[in-house]
Amino acid sequence: MKEVKRNILLNPGPATTTDTVKNAMVVPDICPRELEFGELTLSVRNDLIKAAYGEKNHTAVMLTSSGTGGVEACLTSVVPHDKKVLILNNGAYGERMQKICEAYGIGHIKYIATWGKPLDLPSVEHVLNLHKDEISHLAFIHHETTVGILNPLSELSSLAQKYNVETIVDAMSSFAGMDINVERDNIHYLVSSSNKCIQGMAGISFVIANKQSLLKTKEIKPRNFYFNLLENHLYLEKNKQFLFTPPVQTLYALRQAITEYFAEGPEKRWARYASMYEIMKKKVKELGFSFLVEEQHHAKLLTAIMDPKSPNYSFNEMHDYLFERGFTIYPGKVGDVNTFRLSNIGAIYPEDIENFLNVFEEYLRIKKII
Ligand SMILES: Cc1ncc(COP(=O)(O)O)c(C=O)c1O
Structure with missing residues (x-):
């Protein structure tokens, strides 16, 4: 195994990786349309679902992008044209969700809170109640990495349940770093990426999606192509392959990283x-x-x-x-x-x-x- 200098990254990802994850990328060249690679792809997909405790009702859609790509794919794929997503912004990543919606003309309501301060749940509820006929989704950041604040996942998802809206949770820097359970926490779409708490290499984002909700997005006239969640999901289901060229070596590293996650516990x-x-x-x-x-x-x-x-x-x-x-x-x-x-x-x-x-x-x- 090649020795690589060990740096201690205290930036919020890409995070320090093990030598075994680094070395997992050194593999024979392979065409990603080969069955062997398809099996690797499915094993990673299934283990991401397992890591989110979503085996019952969820799937995972992997995309070749940084984390923002996963958030963009989710927002552009799941919000119906005649509905709105309520986006909670108490940091740069909530603001980024709002900017994505602006860029695509996705119907959204901006809820802007003071960065660094906890969200005021009664006022979030007030907005949900005020716009209950328009809102289909509530989107928020779990760990707002801008300031290191933890937004109250279970309280927010209970509110979403009360108002019958689906949840989009950016858990980029918390997934695999703390207890998150898509079933228990009523998460319809959870977005994260390969290079944070799961301890893999940068280059893959993934959306752990409630299957029923995802299949319903068939009704939505697509606003995207590469990043269409449902198309990416259906293609993998049918062909055991990524829809587009995957980051081959990064996927091997993610396989190893997930194995190490479960081995550590x-x-x-x-x-x-x-x-x-x-x-x-x-x-x-x-x-x-x-x-x-x-x-x-x-x-x-x-x-x-x-x-x-x-x-x-x-x-x-x-x-x-x-x-x-x-x-x-x-x-x-x-x-x-x-x-x-x-x-x-x-x-x-x-x-x-x-x-x-x-x-x-x-x-x-x-x-x-x-
Ligand atoms: C909460 C959160 N959302 C989104 C992102 C964006 O991820 P990326 O820089 O991989 O696009 C980050 C990055 O740190 C993040 O912490």
Whole structure:
């Protein structure tokens, strides 16, 4: 197995991968129309459904794109022309959903909340009630990665149920990183991608879709072609092949990543991530930092930390110091509030976080920031 330098990515994905996932991409060339590749494709598809606990009523549609492609495919494929989707925006990814709808002229209602603050459920309900005859879907972000806030999945999906609307949940940076169950949580469409908590390589997005809901979209005159969810689904069902050329090697990596997910055990992975968050949170507080989001709303997968007030602080300089030592951190700006973000997903372990925190503290002391 080729040795590859190990970087600790504390950016919110693509996340650090194992060597075995990296090496899974080195395979003999294969035509993706071969049966052998078809079997691989179906095994990945079926295991994604399993990871979402959707074996009873859901399927998974895989697309060659980054995560945004999956969100775009979903919104453009499932909202009827005479209906609207209510989109909750309390971060950049909710805003992105709204922009996708604008770009395609999809009927939508914008619900704009303060970024970094929890959603106000009574006011969401008020909007749902006010427009109940027009709204067919409620779309929101589960873990709003912009700020690291966890939106209340079960409360929102109960509201959707009450008003008889379907749910579109962007679980890009939470799927496989915490407990999500499409059946229990009443999720009609869950979107995620290969390079976050499932710990594969970038290049595949997927939509875990309720089969009955997806089949109903046959009635909708298509607004898309490449990204049509139903067409992609039906083609795979019939031919055991992707409709279009898949990212062959990325799929091998995803196969390996999913195998490693089940080998680790879902609960154990969620606990590993949560334990890294606890270590990070404790130390960062000890060093005198504060958080953008109130602790009780943290997703525990990414934390937005307020920039220190010191005149010696420069994000870029801190980034470069850490990067040279194998740690990648991420900036973040919400309105005029500057933060930096530390994520704790991927093939990283508590000792990596401890090592990071030591180097981080060393830098802050050298620069007299603390
Ligand atoms: C919640 C959420 N939605 C959507 C995206 C967009 O994914 P991508 O950058 O892969 O297109 C991200 C990326 O981090 C995300 O965190």
